[in-house]
Amino acid sequence: MDFDLKAALFLTFGQTMQMVISSLLAAIIIGGSIGLLLFLTSNTLFLKNRAINQIVGVIINITRSIPFLILLVLMIPVSKAIVHTSIGPNAVVIPLAVAAIAFLGRLSEASFSDVDNGVLEAAIASGASKLSIVLKILLPEALPSLIKNITVTAVSLIGFSAMAGTVGGGGIGDLAIRYGYQRYEPEVMFICVIVLVLLVQIFQVIGDSSAKKLDKTSK
Amino acid sequence: MIEFKHVSVSFKQHKQIFEAVNDAHFKIEKGEIFGIAGSSGAGKSTLLRTINLLQTVSSGEILVDGENVTNYRRTQLRILRRNIGMIFQHFNLARNLTVYQNIAFVLKAAGKSKAETETRVKELLDLVNLSEKSNSYPANLSGGEKQRVAIARALANDAKILLCDEPTSALDLETTSSILSLLKDLNKKFGITIVIITHELDVIKSICTRCAVMNKGSVVEIGDVYDIFTKPREDFTRQLLSHTSHFNLPEQIIDKMQGPIIRLTFKGDNANNPILYYAANTFQIGFNILLGKVEYINDLPLGILYVQLIGETEPLKLAIEFLAANTADLEVINHGL
Ligand SMILES: Nc1ncnc2c1ncn2[C@@H]1O[C@H](COP(=O)(O)OP(=O)(O)OP(=O)(O)O)[C@@H](O)[C@H]1O
Numbered sequence: 001m002d003f004d005l006k007a008a009l010f011l012t013f014g015q016t017m018q019m020v021i022s023s024l025l026a027a028i029i030i031g032g033s034i035g036l037l038l039f040l041t042s043n044t045l046f047l048k049n050r051a052i053n054q055i056v057g058v059i060i061n062i063t064r065s066i067p068f069l070i071l072l073v074l075m076i077p078v079s080k081a082i083v084h085t086s087i088g089p090n091a092v093v094i095p096l097a098v099a100a101i102a103f104l105g106r107l108s109e110a111s112f113s114d115v116d117n118g119v120l121e122a123a124i125a126s127g128a129s130k131l132s133i134v135l136k137i138l139l140p141e142a143l144p145s146l147i148k149n150i151t152v153t154a155v156s157l158i159g160f161s162a163m164a165g166t167v168g169g170g171g172i173g174d175l176a177i178r179y180g181y182q183r184y185e186p187e188v189m190f191i192c193v194i195v196l197v198l199l200v201q202i203f204q205v206i207g208d209s210s211a212k213k214l215d216k217t218s219k
Numbered sequence: 220m221i222e223f224k225h226v227s228v229s230f231k232q233h234k235q236i237f238e239a240v241n242d243a244h245f246k247i248e249k250g251e252i253f254g255i256a257g258s259s260g261a262g263k264s265t266l267l268r269t270i271n272l273l274q275t276v277s278s279g280e281i282l283v284d285g286e287n288v289t290n291y292r293r294t295q296l297r298i299l300r301r302n303i304g305m306i307f308q309h310f311n312l313a314r315n316l317t318v319y320q321n322i323a324f325v326l327k328a329a330g331k332s333k334a335e336t337e338t339r340v341k342e343l344l345d346l347v348n349l350s351e352k353s354n355s356y357p358a359n360l361s362g363g364e365k366q367r368v369a370i371a372r373a374l375a376n377d378a379k380i381l382l383c384d385e386p387t388s389a390l391d392l393e394t395t396s397s398i399l400s401l402l403k404d405l406n407k408k409f410g411i412t413i414v415i416i417t418h419e420l421d422v423i424k425s426i427c428t429r430c431a432v433m434n435k436g437s438v439v440e441i442g443d444v445y446d447i448f449t450k451p452r453e454d455f456t457r458q459l460l461s462h463t464s465h466f467n468l469p470e471q472i473i474d475k476m477q478g479p480i481i482r483l484t485f486k487g488d489n490a491n492n493p494i495l496y497y498a499a500n501t502f503q504i505g506f507n508i509l510l511g512k513v514e515y516i517n518d519l520p521l522g523i524l525y526v527q528l529i530g531e532t533e534p535l536k537l538a539i540e541f542l543a544a545n546t547a548d549l550e551v552i553n554h555g556l
């Protein structure tokens with residue numbers, strides 16, 4: 001092997017984590033808010049508003065229907081404008097975040113919609129303000145499902161970030177392609193795949209166990 | 220206390236207007252337990268939900284404590300709702316919150332401090348007999364316990380009115396009666412006005428003082444529960460009652476019997492007099508009780524007897540006349556004369 005595999009793995013692992021974590025955070029904050037907005041504007045108990053709901057919904061749908069590779073390319077000018085570069089982990093964070101926001105936006109809307117409407121109605125009937133109902137009833141009730149959906153998003157992001165590597169995004173996927181595929185070093189490819197599998201496993205286990213811990217709906 | 224003034228609620232469905240509530244116009248008095256009966260889809264829930272404006276009315280007015288609340292919004296509406304508790308068939312407790320947190324939520328939402336909230340929750344849990352379940356999650360409670368928590372939550376901010384939408388429909392008989400007696404106690408102790416919707420007429424019989432009967436959006440009959448159960452004025456009410464009180468003599472038996480068969484209804488005071496025995500003695504006839512029961516509606520007795528009379532034609536006629544005059548109702552099931 002003509003390069004320091006260990007150092008390369010450390011570097012690219014760090015890049016992958018950077019891409020996944022920052023786009024996941026963006027997805028949780030922005031995507032979660034969009035999901036909440038979609039839910040609130042669809043529910044008569046809160047702020048039903050067809051116009052806003054449909055406009056936001058269509059934007060989300062369009063974003064979600066663009067294949068990720070194309071989104072990567074489409075976002076190059078945006079990345080240039082925001083992070084002043086079009087290659088490397090910093091640049092691909094933008095398309096990753098956009099994809100993850102749209103993805104989690106829809107999923108979290110479903111999490112909120114799954115909350116028993118009767119429970120929300122009881123809270124409305126108690127005279128509580130809508131804000132306190134959202135914060136203290138809707139969120140805790142939706143949280144286990146939200147965490148499951150955040151986990152799904154994180155796992156998809158690991159896959160997308162590997163794909164982003166192929167267009168110069170860096171990260172484990174980049175390493176796998178450059179050394180494993182192009183230079184034909186199967187062991188590098190193999191190690192990269194193992195690392196990705198482990199990473200997915202870790203996210204899944206953390207997500208599942210915390211969702212389970214917060215879910216009090218079974219005995 | 221609660222007054223409906225020509226209240227109608229209509230929904231638009233597939234470009235068609237559907238009247239779920241049609242010109243409801245009546246009053247519910249302070250401190251009473253008022254029942255609303257009717258078949259499924261009659262509009263009971265819709266009507267009930269207009270009281271705390273969970274349902275907006277299409278026309279008409281809702282008065283609570285003499286105040287027109289129909290157009291209440293925002294703060295005014297929230298204060299109104301704090302004074303009107305509501306419980307539901309499926310309890311509607313937040314499942315990821317403990318019993319304590321469920322009740323504390325409505326107190327904090329009404330601006331109570333942490334200390335106030337703590338004492339009040341304790342007080343409420345004592346009231347509904349659930350002190351030791353404070354930290355349990357709803358999934359670990361029985362149906363009856365969940366409904367008790369819901370009642371505690373509904374009354375947390377000292378509600379003066381309690382709206383109940385099928386509160387016992389998901390409970391077994393024993394639990395139903397314990398929840399009903401809790402409601403009755405609360406009504407007595409705090410003078411809370413209770414409005415209760417149910418399709419179980421037994422619920423109305425056991426705790427309501429007055430009730431309304433709804434059919435297809437309209438209130439068809441309204442009055443004292445005892446009167447409605449003993450002498451329903453409307454065909455629909457009679458129909459509704461016949462579904463629940465399966466208290467009829469089988470046809471085959473009626474056909475086989477000799478002599479007249481009568482159905483006697485005793486109400487109130489005359490339920491306690493030995494009228495039948497007296498008639499038999501006076502007119503020298505025999506009698507044979509085929510079926511009988513006494514039930515208590517609103518703590519007043521209602522007795523129903525199916526009796527076969529035996530004797531000569533003339534004395535029988537006189538006896539029937541006498542019985543008709545001295546009971547609440549007499550129906551000749553089979554003349555046999
Ligand atoms: N939001 C709504 N939109 C359209 N139609 C509605 C709505 N709410 C109720 N309805 C209709 O109004 C009618 C009365 O409904 P409601 O729930 O008041 O009946 P109910 O007497 O409570 O019946 P149940 O005993 O089955 O609960 C039903 O036909 C129902 O389909």
Ligand SMILES: [Mg+2]
Pocket residue numbers: 263264265384
């Ligand atoms: Mg109903």
